[in-house]
Amino acid sequence: MSRFVIGVDLGGTKIYTALADREGNLLAEVKVPTEAGAGTRHVIDRIIQTVAQVQREAGADGPAVALGIGAPGPLNVSTGVVYQAPNLGWHDVPLKSLLEERLQVPVAVENDANLAALGEYMCGAGRGAKDMVYITVSTGVGGGLILNGRLYHGTGYGAGEIGHITIDPRGPRCNCGNYGCLEAVASGTAMAREARRLVEGGGGKAILEAAGGEREAITAGAVARAAAAGDREAGEIIAGAGRMLGIGVAGIINLLNPDTVVLGGGAMQAGPLLWEAMEREIDRRALKKSREQVRLVPAALGSRSGLLGAVVLARQQAGWLKTT
Amino acid sequence: MSRFVIGVDLGGTKIYTALADREGNLLAEVKVPTEAGAGTRHVIDRIIQTVAQVQREAGADGPAVALGIGAPGPLNVSTGVVYQAPNLGWHDVPLKSLLEERLQVPVAVENDANLAALGEYMCGAGRGAKDMVYITVSTGVGGGLILNGRLYHGTGYGAGEIGHITIDPRGPRCNCGNYGCLEAVASGTAMAREARRLVEGGGGKAILEAAGGEREAITAGAVARAAAAGDREAGEIIAGAGRMLGIGVAGIINLLNPDTVVLGGGAMQAGPLLWEAMEREIDRRALKKSREQVRLVPAALGSRSGLLGAVVLARQQAGWLKTT
Numbered sequence: 001m002s003r004f005v006i007g008v009d010l011g012g013t014k015i016y017t018a019l020a021d022r023e024g025n026l027l028a029e030v031k032v033p034t035e036a037g038a039g040t041r042h043v044i045d046r047i048i049q050t051v052a053q054v055q056r057e058a059g060a061d062g063p064a065v066a067l068g069i070g071a072p073g074p075l076n077v078s079t080g081v082v083y084q085a086p087n088l089g090w091h092d093v094p095l096k097s098l099l100e101e102r103l104q105v106p107v108a109v110e111n112d113a114n115l116a117a118l119g120e121y122m123c124g125a126g127r128g129a130k131d132m133v134y135i136t137v138s139t140g141v142g143g144g145l146i147l148n149g150r151l152y153h154g155t156g157y158g159a160g161e162i163g164h165i166t167i168d169p170r171g172p173r174c175n176c177g178n179y180g181c182l183e184a185v186a187s188g189t190a191m192a193r194e195a196r197r198l199v200e201g202g203g204g205k206a207i208l209e210a211a212g213g214e215r216e217a218i219t220a221g222a223v224a225r226a227a228a229a230g231d232r233e234a235g236e237i238i239a240g241a242g243r244m245l246g247i248g249v250a251g252i253i254n255l256l257n258p259d260t261v262v263l264g265g266g267a268m269q270a271g272p273l274l275w276e277a278m279e280r281e282i283d284r285r286a287l288k289k290s291r292e293q294v295r296l297v298p299a300a301l302g303s304r305s306g307l308l309g310a311v312v313l314a315r316q317q318a319g320w321l322k323t324t
Numbered sequence: 325m326s327r328f329v330i331g332v333d334l335g336g337t338k339i340y341t342a343l344a345d346r347e348g349n350l351l352a353e354v355k356v357p358t359e360a361g362a363g364t365r366h367v368i369d370r371i372i373q374t375v376a377q378v379q380r381e382a383g384a385d386g387p388a389v390a391l392g393i394g395a396p397g398p399l400n401v402s403t404g405v406v407y408q409a410p411n412l413g414w415h416d417v418p419l420k421s422l423l424e425e426r427l428q429v430p431v432a433v434e435n436d437a438n439l440a441a442l443g444e445y446m447c448g449a450g451r452g453a454k455d456m457v458y459i460t461v462s463t464g465v466g467g468g469l470i471l472n473g474r475l476y477h478g479t480g481y482g483a484g485e486i487g488h489i490t491i492d493p494r495g496p497r498c499n500c501g502n503y504g505c506l507e508a509v510a511s512g513t514a515m516a517r518e519a520r521r522l523v524e525g526g527g528g529k530a531i532l533e534a535a536g537g538e539r540e541a542i543t544a545g546a547v548a549r550a551a552a553a554g555d556r557e558a559g560e561i562i563a564g565a566g567r568m569l570g571i572g573v574a575g576i577i578n579l580l581n582p583d584t585v586v587l588g589g590g591a592m593q594a595g596p597l598l599w600e601a602m603e604r605e606i607d608r609r610a611l612k613k614s615r616e617q618v619r620l621v622p623a624a625l626g627s628r629s630g631l632l633g634a635v636v637l638a639r640q641q642a643g644w645l646k647t648t
Contacts, residue, residue: 074613083613131479145579147471154581155455156617165575166609169492178609251489252579255469257478285490285502289398289407293480 004060005318006051006105007310008069009112010043012036012087016304017050019058020311022320024123028057029307036088043088044098051103065320067107068313070115070306071095077157080109108317113160114151115309116301117144120262122312124300129260133252135162136265136299137245140175141183147256163187165251167244185244188220188267194237195223206231224270238270239277246281253286253294264299328384329642330375330429331634332393333436334367336360336411340628341374343382344635346644348447352381353631360412367412368422375427389644390430392637394439394630395419401481404433432641437484438475439633440625441468444586446636448624453584457576459486460589460623461569464499465507471580487511489575491568509568512544512591518561519547530555548594562594563601570605577610577618588623 004027009016011034018029030053036043051067054060073085080096082088099107110118117126117134126132132146141163145152152159163183164176171180172193184190195218198204206229208215211222226234249261268274279296286294301308315321328351333340335358342353354377360367375391378384397409404420406412423431434442441450441458450456456470465487469476476483487507488500495504496517508514519542522528530553532539535546550558573585592598603620610618625632639645 147476148474150472152471152580154614155583156581156613158581158611158614158617159579161578161581161611161614164578164609164611166571167490167493169571176611247490247493251575254485254488255483255576255579256476257480257482257485259479285488287482287485287488287500289480290478290482290485293482 004058004064005311005314005320006054006064006067007307007312007314008047008050008067009115009306009310010034010047010069010071010088011112011306012072012085015043015046015050016307017047017054018307018311019054019060019064020315022315024308024311024315026311028054030054030057034088040088040090040093044102047099048102063103064105064314066314066317067099067103067105068110068115068310068315068317069095069099069107070110070112070310070313072112074158075109075111077108077110077153080107082109106317108313110151110309110313111144111157111160112306113142114144114153115313116264116305117146117160117262117309118151118312119301119305119307119309120264120299121146123308124305125262125297126260129258131256131258132260132262133162133249133256133258134262134264134299135249137187137263137267138265139187139189141187141265145256162248162252165248167247182244182248186241186248188270191220191223191237191241191267191270192218194240195234198233198237204233207234210234220267220270227271227273235273238273241267241270242274242277243281245274246278247285249278249296250282250285253282253290257290258294260295260297262297262299264302264305268298328382328388329635329638330378330388330391331631331636331638332371332374332391333439333630333634334358334371334393334395334412335436335630336396336409339367339370339374340631341371341378342631342635343378343384343388344638346639348635348639350635352378354378354381358412364412364414364417368426371423372426387427388429388638390432390638390641391423391427392432392434392439392634392639392641393419393423394434394436394634394637396436398482399433399435401432401434401477404431406433430641432637434475434633434637435468435481435484436630437466438468438477439637440588440629441470441484441586441633442475442636443625443629443631443633444588444623445470447632448629449586449621450584453582455580455582456584456586457486457573457580457582458586458588458623459573461511461587461591462589463511463513465511465589469580486572486576489572491571506568506572510565510572512594515544515547515561515565515591515594516542518564519558522557522561528557531558534558544591544594551595551597559597562597565591565594566598566601567605569598570602571609573602573620574606574609577606577614581614582618584619584621586621586623588626588629592622
């Protein structure tokens, strides 16, 4: 065990760390709460504790060859500075140099959605793809692009903001301040908002029941449970989100002609109605040839996509994988 | 003059051919009508005549080192087969092998919008870019993507269909059969359609006048002339198209984080109202960082972008330019 790498998926609520060998096999994993409220230094300490822990568990001697870490929010891959991570309360945090100083190991930093895309591409539903679009639908909508077999970053590492493509110019307001973004019309948050509106208007009985009778407790999960039990109103909310998602995905298919679109995230679990409505809209709106050439697949790695992507990043950093 | 290449921009109405030296300087140019109605063989003959003509004019001896040609419609870059070119009445035409057989010269074939993108990238408004989006707005809306300094094709050479991204799910029907595509809401055809609708409703007097009093003669050009003369209704049509264009461009900026967006095509000449409305919508809808990092520029090569792109393609084919 002298040659190993570390992958870290740093999120707003948990730090998920793994140790892997040259081939990417995970030999130890640990998950701890982030405790972001205690400040940046505390979070860095916790990351370092998890690294020590997986090394102990795997019986590793000596330092890792490299560490790959995914962070939420926009960042600069080459300097390793996280510009903004609201979930962590971070602003211009030099994550790469903070970790390198403490660990004396080369560190590669990447946006978490990009790492999830990389994880699915190398180890999950996107294996064998050349041009792959990864979309995660949960409280928000995010994504990452693999083009010509490489993570595509754009000019300032800002590419992949799929959630902020306008789907409906007259649509509801998004967190970004804009109107009708994919995130504002197809996320779990959007489904919950529609359900609450329905309940406010006197409808949505089954959904309210699924939320334990509390309007404020209505989530996409409650909508999904009501729909699974056969509630028509809940089904319509889910299908509506699926249609909006389909409009967005069709546009990306027409623009990028990918061979694979991988869809993950908690809100994709809202049931078959979501997927069916999405697919119908894609069939309708994508150009025939591009539609025929693309495979739509559910993500395969669940909540481990980012961690596995971080391990891939670390192996690339170690020179064990070609990055092209 | 023993080492030269040929570039050809094959369109539905004209064949535009040039001879260039190793550095890409054009030494002779010729433009002839395509006469597509006379059949594929006739069009091939005419291409070959133009090649002979530019060679004569440039005093070239011997065959070209390579020929690059742009064709309208989807095609396979590696086999050189044009799948569909409605303007030429073509269906599965093996353009590359037809020309290679006759000319005994290596031929590279590319989609015309992609070549226009390549032309602007290498010789025009996109010089120095790394990630460039090219959009042409004329009767239709097309485009091409340069990502990481290379033409991006997608899995089946179908990328760049910017005109068929849905902008308004409830919008007017597009030629592709779908509703609310960028092409259906922001092209010259869309502006003319809005103007005709206005006239049918009893308005649009200045536009009708600019079209010589004939409703059927209303074009985007007539709308532009009326707007230039200060007509408010014409200005609103143009600004409306600009807003739709801005929504589409903002989505692409959020998805691809390009450093440069080049906008060309006849309908972009509709006047400053178009550009201003587009830019306002981009300012509103693009994520702040990605907006700051992108340069919006008018195309610099006019109707010669495709021809110059074809010359670049030929120089790449000749091994005189790196393709990476």
